[in-house]
Amino acid sequence: MPERLLFADAHAAADVLTFAGRAARLGDGAVRLQGSAGTLAITAAPLAPRGLLDSTPTVLVMRAHAIDPELVCDIVVEASALARDPEDPTALVLPATALSPAWAGIAPPRSNWAPGETIAAAQLAGSAQWGIAAVAEVVPIDAGEDAVRAVRASVWGASDAGLGGLPRGAAFAAFAMGFIAGEESARCFTSGAWTRLTLDRGHVLVRGPVRSGLTDVRATGSTAASS
Numbered sequence: 349m350p351e352r353l354l355f356a357d358a359h360a361a362a363d364v365l366t367f368a369g370r371a372a373r374l375g376d377g378a379v380r381l382q383g384s385a386g387t388l389a390i391t392a393a394p395l396a397p398r399g400l401l402d403s404t405p406t407v408l409v410m411r412a413h414a415i416d417p418e419l420v421c422d423i424v425v426e427a428s429a430l431a432r433d434p435e436d437p438t439a440l441v442l443p444a445t446a447l448s449p450a451w452a453g454i455a456p457p458r459s460n461w462a463p464g465e466t467i468a469a470a471q472l473a474g475s476a477q478w479g480i481a482a483v484a485e486v487v488p489i490d491a492g493e494d495a496v497r498a499v500r501a502s503v504w505g506a507s508d509a510g511l512g513g514l515p516r517g518a519a520f521a522a523f524a525m526g527f528i529a530g531e532e533s534a535r536c537f538t539s540g541a542w543t544r545l546t547l548d549r550g551h552v553l554v555r556g557p558v559r560s561g562l563t564d565v566r567a568t569g570s571t572a573a574s575s
Contacts, residue, residue, distance in 0.1 A: 358437035372427035386417035464536035476523035
């Protein structure tokens with residue numbers, strides 16, 4: 349019998365499927381499921397380097413849900429292979445095969461996060477949209493995978509002053525995963541080499557140089573989006 353994840357309600361199970369569906373179209377299409385103490389953290393990597401010469405930043409996205417308190421797991425699976433249990437709307441069926449992507453071996457800290465400033469959701473959206481347009485403009489027609497990855501690494505790995513010096517890929521991850529909504533601001537936290545952007549709909553975690561002195565950022569239209 350396939351292994352199942354049992355959630356507190358059908359809404360939580362559906363939310364995980366939505367997260368997995370979006371993650372399936374980004375990065376390598378894998379999701380990591382870590383369950384303990386009644387909480388399931390689901391993580392994906394919209395951006396991650398492949399090889400020593402790849403300058404793509406490591407950018408993870410995460411959401412958490414209450415789950416069966418007896419469940420203890422840490423597994424990476426193909427996002428598109430997660431399925432709803434036809435007999436129980438509060439449960440998801442796990443695929444039989446696990447994956448082992450390199451990014452799953454890079455775990456963000458669980459504690460000691462120091463609060464910083466905020467970044468307006470409009471600034472995140474503007475930076476992401478500028479980057480998407482830049483990638484589309486630069487990538488040549490019929491480009492090979494290596495050429496596409498080089499362009500994406502250049503655009504998404506670039507430091508963005510409007511994001512307090514974080515790589516523009518942090519904005520892309522928040523935008524592509526549907527984390528940006530309304531007039532909220534992302535709260536910034538740092539721990540070691542990691543920075544976390546927390547929004548109401550999820551978290552974006554960026555691994556890279558320590559960023560200090562993050563200041564409030566206000567969107568000012570197209571000029572801020574292209575900074």
